[in-house]
Amino acid sequence: MRSYSIFILLLFCIASFIRSSSSSAPKHPFLGISPQDEDYYKSSDSIKCKDGSKKFTKSQLNDDFCDCPDGTDEPGTSACPTAKFYCRNAGHVSLFLFSSRVNDGICDCCDGSDEYDGRVKCPNACWEAGKVARDRLVKKINTYKEGVTLRIKEIEQAKIAIAKDEADLTKLQNEEKLLKGIVEELK
Numbered sequence: 001m002r003s004y005s006i007f008i009l010l011l012f013c014i015a016s017f018i019r020s021s022s023s024s025a026p027k028h029p030f031l032g033i034s035p036q037d038e039d040y041y042k043s044s045d046s047i048k049c050k051d052g053s054k055k056f057t058k059s060q061l062n063d064d065f066c067d068c069p070d071g072t073d074e075p076g077t078s079a080c081p082t083a084k085f086y087c088r089n090a091g092h093v094s095l096f097l098f099s100s101r102v103n104d105g106i107c108d109c110c111d112g113s114d115e116y117d118g119r120v121k122c123p124n125a126c127w128e129a130g131k132v133a134r135d136r137l138v139k140k141i142n143t144y145k146e147g148v149t150l151r152i153k154e155i156e157q158a159k160i161a162i163a164k165d166e167a168d169l170t171k172l173q174n175e176e177k178l179l180k181g182i183v184e185e186l187k
Helices: 002-022 038-042 128-186
Strands: 046-050 056-058 084-087 095-098
Touching: none
Parallel strands: none
Antiparallel strands: 046 056, 084 095
């Protein structure tokens, strides 16, 4: 019975150690922050929560403890349920994730930046994903260019048709005048 208790205690200690090491703060203090917001966080040592409710220091930024009710202080961790994590995704489209998806074992950002605790190794697949998106955009641009070329041709054909129709109209109007003159003479 005593060895069983020691085993359970040891198991509990190992689980606590694993849990504490997996909830580490990000190595880069501005991880999860969009480029538009970096100045907001770098502006001073005392930073206001975006909802104005509190202030926090730079050392409290991404420290894995939720100080702001709106999650302003934890954009790079999953500590605050209302926080948003910014994926830079260089080579592809950047995006925001709910902070609950940070270090959850699933690679949500194509650059893998949302899984920094080391439990999951996420390959950086942004260039490949971005290539597909870029190829799609190139095809779309080429389709638009073809459409513009066709439109220009149709406009030129329409101008020619209008000029021909105007010439025909002028000819018919001249013939009408001539015929009206003949009708008047005959009367």
